[in-house]
Amino acid sequence: MSPITVVEGRRLSLTRLDKVLYPETGTTKGEVLHYVTTTAGALLAHLHDRPVSFLRYPDGPDGERFFTKNVPPGTPAWVKTCEVPSRSAQSRRQVLLQDLASLVWAANLVVELHAPQWTRDTPGTADRLVLDLDPGAPATLVECCAVARWLRERLAADGLYACAKTSGSKGLHLLAPIEPAPSDTTTAYAHALAVEAAAAFPDLVTARMRKDLRPGKVFLDYSQNAAAKTTACAYTLRARATPTVSTPVTWDEVATCTDPAQLTFLFDEIAGRRARHGDLFAPLLNPNRAHPLPRTA
Known part of the structure; x- marks a missing residue:
């Protein structure tokens, strides 16, 4: 019989806690739930009011x-949801993870958490910009870091404050808080940056989505700014061979990275990093950091 746990007054049935989810490390579902619970403050802050x-x-x-x-079948009635416009004639409902009980319920389903660049009250109006740096072998995270350093300076020239995190997979994500702007506008600005980076580093960067153009280069994916797209959120576990986490990193770490392993973090390293650095993505939550996109974008 599944154990019943009470979280913030909500009764949850947590299933198969001893099940090994990551065979390479022997990581169990119970350990995954412990990670999510102990990282809940940061996870919930970055997911707040964003359809998941x-x-x-x-x-x-x-x-x-x-x-x-x-919304998955069987979702408890107390889990908050919201209506989200869709490309079809009908809207759909999506989950909002607004509290610890809802987050633990979601983690019990074993999930990566992805969110758009806009919140529930302003669908299609972004409050952050995202740039996804995806390396094509033999390029690695090291090459992504080189591109990220250039992008940081380029964004700063436009008044934008960039935060970096690992994707938890092969690449790197840069996000910047912005004054609310239509998703089409943020996509256009990100695309212009990608084209500019590809022109500055033709042997290192591509702004084109064709997979045959990616080997040995960093694909600067601007498309995740589109209203319908989502990005893995900060601190989410990833469905990889080992329990890697999409982890905020310092710019010193980006500058000194010479091996992808230096910026590969497992779930049991995150508490220590947060104790040392705090939440490196906190600027995304600070309205004073938001800056308008250039009018020329």
Whole structure:
């Protein structure tokens, strides 16, 4: 029988806590739930009021994986949801993770957490810019760091404050808080940056999505700024061979990275990093850091 846990007054049935989700490290579902619970403050801050999409991998990263934006069947009535416009004639409902009980419920489903660049009250109006740096082998995270340093300076020239995090996979994400702007505008600005970076570093960067152009280069994916797109949120676990986390990093770490392993962090390293650095993504939550995009974008 599944154990019943009470979280913030909500009764939760937590299933198969001893199930190994990450065979390479022997990491169990119970350990994953412990990580989510102890990291809840940061996770919830960055997910607040953002409709969440789930990449579910209930049998671990080697099992079936499926992406869902709709509210999963069996979702408790007390889990908050919101209506989200869609490309079809009908809108859909998505989950909002606003409290610890809802977060633990979601973690029990075994999920990556993905969110858009806008909040529930302003769908399609972004309050942050995202740039996804995706390396094509033999390029690695090291090459992403080189591109990220240039992008940081370029964004600063436009008054934007960039924060960096690992994707938890192969690449790097840069995010910057912005004054609210239509998603089409942020996408256009990000695309212009990608084209500019590709022109500045033609042997290192590509702004084109064609996969045959990516080997040995960093694809600067601007498309995640589109209203319909989502990005893995800060501190989410990823469905990888080991329990890696999309981890905020310092710019000193980006500047000194010479090996991808230096910026690969497992779930049991995050508490120590937060104790040392605090939440390196806190500027995204500070309205005083937000800056308007250039009018020329």
